[in-house]
Amino acid sequence: MMRVGLLGCGNVGGIIAEKKNGINIKAVYDSAYSSAKRLAGATGAVACENFEDFLAQDIDIVVEAASVSAVYEHAEEVLLSGKDIVILSVGALSDSEFKDRLVSVAGENNRKIRIPSGAVMGIDNLKIGQISKLSKLLLRTTKNPRSLRVDTKERTLVFSGRADECIKKFPKNINVAIALELASGREVDVELWADPAVEKNTHEIFAEGDFGNFYLKIENNPSPQNPATSYLAALSIIVLLKNLEKPLIIGT
Ligand SMILES: NC(=O)c1ccc[n+]([C@@H]2O[C@H](COP(=O)([O-])OP(=O)(O)OC[C@H]3O[C@@H](n4cnc5c(N)ncnc54)[C@H](O)[C@@H]3O)[C@@H](O)[C@H]2O)c1
Incomplete structure (x- = not known):
């Protein structure tokens, strides 16, 4: 061991x-x-x-x-x-x-x-992007504003753009986007939403390519000591x- x-x-x-x-x-x-x-x-x-x-x-x-x-x-x-x-x-x-x-x-x-696959599922399969075209790869993440340290009373798009820009603004919240990039070998488009109505850290992945297409939604329980981090990680x-x-x- x-x-x-x-x-x-x-x-x-x-x-x-x-x-x-x-x-x-x-x-x-x-x-x-x-x-x-x-x-x-x-x-x-x-x-x-x-x-x-x-x-x-x-x-x-x-x-x-x-x-x-x-x-x-x-x-x-x-x-x-x-x-x-x-x-x-x-x-x-x-x-x-x-x-x-x-x-x-x-x-x-x-x-x-x-x-590690961290806070998302499906990451291992996305490695096919290294050998086969992925025409679309979008990550839509939604967290409670508390976790993002933003102040809003309604569902708000706080970031839309490239993963490497998003991680600079939210280094504790969007590691998954970079893991997806490394796995797939291509850039990931990111939407980051703050929503006071959600308690779970939600990641949706939209992918299209030569393999076909898939949509995955995961609703992660926040970890007890740090709500920004999913227990799954x-x-x-x-x-x-x-x-x-x-x-x-x-x-x-
Ligand atoms: N890859 C993923 O999907 C994913 C998912 C969730 C969290 N994370 C990341 O995992 C990390 C840990 O998450 P957590 O919830 O345990 O955070 P946490 O804040 O609860 O704990 C981090 C600990 O690391 C220590 N620390 C921070 N910087 C340090 C440094 N430079 N040297 C030594 N110690 C240092 C802090 O004192 C703290 O005790 C965070 O960076 C988080 O963003 C990644």
Whole structure:
């Protein structure tokens, strides 16, 4: 069983630690040391006060569940230290120069960068966009204004345009759009709606291409500690870790 280091001990880190599922968490790090200590207490992992100590621990893979800025700060160092990384704050990879550098560092060091499916379903199938034309790919996301930190009393379109522009404005809310781009190998059009009538984080995907077309709607329960983050995102990391070493691989 791979030895895991958790970078980010907030809501998602807490869910991973609480559910356990046989995941071997050896070390935890958070810029808020008190959060790292809390998770260390729950898991028996070592709480590290600084990132250098964290990387020096006996771990095979770092799971980032912190922030876009944490990916910028630490992902390259993780790969250079000979560890794989799971990146949940995938919005950081909308910066193609940064993404290309990380990918080449991973390649040179024989390491892997893994992006969990996060808060959407259907992402594995969209990889067909890498080999077959997708003429349309639109993500329509609707969240409660609270999660988006906007003030509105009625359903309002707060952003319409390209995913890489949207993530700059809403770095905590639209990571899924970047995951869809990376999976499909093409740009994703995004509509982001604030709707006081919804409590669930809703993602609708509209895709058309040589394969045919599909429409998918997912209504995610917000996670208890952070309504902007769907509970599904935490589950997707746990299942990714559980399947890493299995001989039977499901999906594209
Ligand atoms: N890919 C997806 O589909 C998807 C879905 C939901 C959330 N996310 C992203 O996952 C991340 C974690 O979500 P969450 O709900 O657990 O957030 P959270 O705010 O509850 O927890 C984040 C934790 O990381 C720590 N942190 C932030 N920046 C850090 C840094 N530079 N170095 C060290 N620690 C740092 C914070 O102190 C906090 O404890 C967020 O970036 C969120 O946007 C991605």
